[in-house]
Amino acid sequence: MILNQGEIYPVKRKVLVGGTLAVVLLGAAYVGSSWMAGRSVQDTLEKQNQWLSSLPYFIVKNREYHRGWFSSTEKTTLQINPQLYRFFLEKEGEPLPTFEVTYTQNIQHGPLPLLSHFNPHPYKAVVTTDFQFSPETQKTLSRFFGTQKPISIENRISFNDDGLMTIKVPSFDYEEAISGVKAKWQGLNATLDYGGDFNRVKLIATAPGLSGEAKGKGQFTATDMTFESDHVRGKTGLMIGTSSAKIADFTLDMPGDNPFKLGLHNLSYDGKLAENGELIDGSAHFMLEKLVLNDQPYGPAELLAEANHLHGPTLAKLGDEFNRLQKQQLTREQLSSELMKLAKAEGMPLLTHDPRLAIRKLDIKLPDSSIHFSGEVGLQGFKPEDLDQPAVFMRKLVAKAEFNVPRKVISTVVTWQARNMFGNADNGVSQADLDYLAGQFVEGQLDRMSEQKLIRVDGDTISATASLEGGKFILNGANVPLPWEQVQHAVAGAATEAEKPAKVEASK
Numbered sequence: 356m357i358l359n360q361g362e363i364y365p366v367k368r369k370v371l372v373g374g375t376l377a378v379v380l381l382g383a384a385y386v387g388s389s390w391m392a393g394r395s396v397q398d399t400l401e402k403q404n405q406w407l408s409s410l411p412y413f414i415v416k417n418r419e420y421h422r423g424w425f426s427s428t429e430k431t432t433l434q435i436n437p438q439l440y441r442f443f444l445e446k447e448g449e450p451l452p453t454f455e456v457t458y459t460q461n462i463q464h465g466p467l468p469l470l471s472h473f474n475p476h477p478y479k480a481v482v483t484t485d486f487q488f489s490p491e492t493q494k495t496l497s498r499f500f501g502t503q504k505p506i507s508i509e510n511r512i513s514f515n516d517d518g519l520m521t522i523k524v525p526s527f528d529y530e531e532a533i534s535g536v537k538a539k540w541q542g543l544n545a546t547l548d549y550g551g552d553f554n555r556v557k558l559i560a561t562a563p564g565l566s567g568e569a570k571g572k573g574q575f576t577a578t579d580m581t582f583e584s585d586h587v588r589g590k591t592g593l594m595i596g597t598s599s600a601k602i603a604d605f606t607l608d609m610p611g612d613n614p615f616k617l618g619l620h621n622l623s624y625d626g627k628l629a630e631n632g633e634l635i636d637g638s639a640h641f642m643l644e645k646l647v648l649n650d651q652p653y654g655p656a657e658l659l660a661e662a663n664h665l666h667g668p669t670l671a672k673l674g675d676e677f678n679r680l681q682k683q684q685l686t687r688e689q690l691s692s693e694l695m696k697l698a699k700a701e702g703m704p705l706l707t708h709d710p711r712l713a714i715r716k717l718d719i720k721l722p723d724s725s726i727h728f729s730g731e732v733g734l735q736g737f738k739p740e741d742l743d744q745p746a747v748f749m750r751k752l753v754a755k756a757e758f759n760v761p762r763k764v765i766s767t768v769v770t771w772q773a774r775n776m777f778g779n780a781d782n783g784v785s786q787a788d789l790d791y792l793a794g795q796f797v798e799g800q801l802d803r804m805s806e807q808k809l810i811r812v813d814g815d816t817i818s819a820t821a822s823l824e825g826g827k828f829i830l831n832g833a834n835v836p837l838p839w840e841q842v843q844h845a846v847a848g849a850a851t852e853a854e855k856p857a858k859v860e861a862s863k
Contacts, residue, residue, distance in 0.1 A: 388465070388466050389424060389425050389464045389465065389466070390424055390464075392464040392465035392466060392479050392480060393422055393423070393424065393425075393426075393427055393462075393464040393480075394422070395479060396427070396462060396464065396465075396479050396480040396512060397420060397422055397427065399479065399480075399512055399516050399551070400420070400429060400460070400462070400482070402516070402551070402552075402553075403553075404418060404431070406553045407433075409678065410678070411436060411438075411439075411677070411678045411681045411682075412435065412436055412439065413433045413434065413435065413436060414433070414434040414435075414436055414682060415431065415432075415433060416432040416433065416434050416455065417430075417431065417432040418430070418431045418432075419431075424464075425463070425464055426461065426462055426463050426464060427462040427464070428459060428460065428461055428462065429459070429460040429462065430457065430458075430459045430460075431457070431458060431460070432455055432456070432457045433455065433456050433457075433458075434453060434454065434455045435453075435454040435455070436681055436682065437451050437453065437684070438680075438681040438682075438685070438690065439681075441687060441690075442687065445687065456486060456487075456488065457486070457487045458484050458485060458486045458487065459484070459485045459487065460482050460483070460484050460485075460510075461482065461483050461484075461485065462480050462481075462482050463480060463481045463482075464479075464480055465477060465478050465479045465480055465514070466478070466479075468480060468481040469481055477514070478511050478512060478513060478514070479512045479513060479514045479516070480512045481509065481510070481511050481512070482509070482510040482511075482512065483507075483508065483509050483510075484507075484508040484509075484510070485504075486504075486505070486506060488505075498529065499527045499529050499538070499540070500525060500527050501527070503525045503527075504525070505524065505525075506522065506523070506524050507522070507523045507524075507525075508520060508521070508522050508523075509521050513551075515551055516550075516551025516552070517549065517550055517551050518547075518548075518549050518551070519546065519547070519548050519549075520546065520547040520548075520549070521544075521545070521546050521547075522543070522544070522545040522546070522547070522560075523542070523543070523544055523545075524540075524542055524543040525542055526539075526540055526541045526542035527539075527540050528540075534569075534570065535568070535569065535570025535571070536567075536568070536569050536570070537566075537567065537568040538565075538566070538567045538568075539564070539565070539566045539567070540564075540565050541562065541563040541564040541565070542562070542563065543560060543561070543562045544560070544561055544562075545558065545559065545560035545561070546558070546559050546560075554587060554588035555586075555587050555588070556584070556585075556586050556587075556594070557584070557585045557586075558582070558583065558584045558585075559581075559582075559583050560581065560582045560583075561580070561581050561582075562580040562581075563578065563579065563580075564576070564577060564578040564579065564580075565577045565580075571610070572609065572610075572611075573607065573608055573609035573610065574607075574608050575605070575606060575607045575608070576604070576605070576606050577602060577604070577605045578602075578603045578604045578605075579601070579602065579603030579604070580600075580601070580602050580603075581599075581600065581601045582598075582599070582600045582601075583597075583598065583599050583600075584596065584597070584598035584599075585597050585598075586598075586628075589630045589667070590630060590633075590667075591630060591633060591635065591667025591668050591670070591671055592667070592668065592671035593628070593630075593635060593667055593670055593671050593674070594628075595628040595629055595630055595635070596627075596628060597625070597626065597627050597628075598624075598625075598626045598627075599623070599624060599625045599626070600623065600624045601621075601622070601623045601624075602619065602621075602622045602623075603620070603621060604618070604619065604620055604621075605617075605618070605619040605622065606618045606619075614649070615649065616647070616648070616649050616650060617646075617647070617648055618645075618646065618647035618648075619643060619645070619646055620643075620644050620645040620646075620647075620654075621642070621643070621644035621645070622641075622642070622643050622644075623641070623642045623643075624639065624640070624641050624642075625639075625640045625642075626638065626639045626640070630667060633666060633667050633668060634663075634664050634665060634666060634667060634708060635662075635665040635666075635667045635670060636661070636662070636663045636664070636665075637661065637662045637663075637665070638659065638660065638661045638662075639658075639659075639660045639661075640657075640658070640659050640660075641656075641657070641658040641659075642655070642656075642657055643655060643656040643657075651722065652722065653719065653720065653721055653722070654719070654720055655720055656718065656719040656720065657716055657717070657718050658714070658716065658717050659714070659715040659716040659717075660713065660714050660715070661711070661712070661713045661715055662710070662711070662712050662713075663710070663711045663713075664708050664709050664710045664711055664733075665705060665708070665710055666704040666705050666707075666708045666710075668704075669701065669702065669704040669705050670705070672701055673697065673698075673701055673702060676697050676701065677694070677697070680693050680694070680697070703739050706734055706737050706739075707737055707738065707739070709733065709734060709735055709736070709737075710733055710734055711731055711732075711733035711753075712731065712732055712733065713729075713730065713731030713732075713733075714728065714729060714730050714731070715729060715731075716729055717729065721761065721764070724761040724763075724764075724815070724816070725759070725761075726758075726759065726760050726761070726764060727757075727758060727759045728756075728757070728758040728759075728760075729756070729757050729758075730754070730755060730756030730757065730758075731753075731754065731755060731756075732752070732753070732754040733752075733753050733754070734751050734752060734753070735751055735752075735753050736751055737751045746826070749823075749826050749837065750825055750826035752823055753823065753824050754821075754822065754823040754824075755820075755821065755822040755823070755824075756819075756820070756821050756822075757818075757819070757820045757821075758818060758819060759816055759817070759818045760816070760817050760818070761815055761816060761817070762797075762801065762812075762815045762816070762817055763815065765797055765801070765817065766793070766794055766797045766798075769793050769796065769797050770789075770790050770793045770794065772793075773789055773790075773792070773793040774786065774789060774790075801817065808830070808831055808833060809830070809831075810831075811831055819831055820832070
């Protein structure tokens, strides 16, 4: 069939009208969906601010939200919680300093907020953050970062409210020609992958290196620093999971009259929190491949600490109450008093579920010897009323410890303390004489403790073992009477002596 020219024009008009209508409908749909996404993301950011407020580190001082059709802005002022630094900076008669930061969040609404960046991935919103610092702070930061933003944050929020936040701190190379101060920072990159309800949080952060130098005073370097944590909210309300941190190398060199050099190689930490019903088990594992102190190598070293059978609901409640107290403007004395009340009122279940705290392993390899320590302490079958009966409480206490330490290590530690206390020019005592006196003191004390069976001496090694169970204290294999047992023995002995004259008289 052949269409004439008059029949073609209506077809073209229909196609054009249909195409235009489709474009209009798509545009209207996009505008409407952008408006709906804007309303939804406002609720999402409100939840995020509530989560931020629940943390013990910050106080949300002010928040303003202005919603538009395709984009919105939010301006927030955060204050660092003064309770975090009150014990370090508080001075009697002076107001406690406050530290605040204000930031503006620029929110691009979905469904395609990154389309202008040639990224067609759909999101509910993409949020970028700009920080506003005080003039003095900004002046200081500009000395290091120049015109760069000191920190950049982008938050990509999915339609189910899950999000991925990227955080970047740029590198800088700073130097003061007159003072000779140098600092080199190789930047930081971090990602925070979180669930919309913040019951799932995964953080990965890496920093390639940091170094600094003060002319004539010393220098330091730190390389390949990483931190990771992966936590989910457990049935008890606590965030459980794993965390780790690593530093490839750290060096510190301080010249002077008493030069000090320190080097750490492959320092790592691994932590774990796990649920066992209502009980929480946690561990912290530290590893150090090598330590160099004043050119003397040590290592490897390992520390494994554990806390088991902790009542999870009680920990969660104590954590919430502690956060609440930290948000209040309490003095040091008031905070200490409230914490004591909290521990007495809510902390008892921590003691009634057979808790155990332990250092499973502390091993340090020395050039010609090693240090070993292990120990644990816990409660077995404890009841609240046992606190009023010291003898009963001690029978519920279970503990044991074991250590092996070279004699030379003990002598060196005491010598260092003596130098710090008395080793200045005003005392008129030479360092050689001071070291000799400290060494003689250590030897005398060790010999006396060995005679009293408090320690075992095997050549150059000092060791001891101790255990407490069922109210019996065993030290180096010998039963040591506890104070109330000594009183009971004394009373029994006095009674026996008092009975002797009566028995003599009766025999007559």
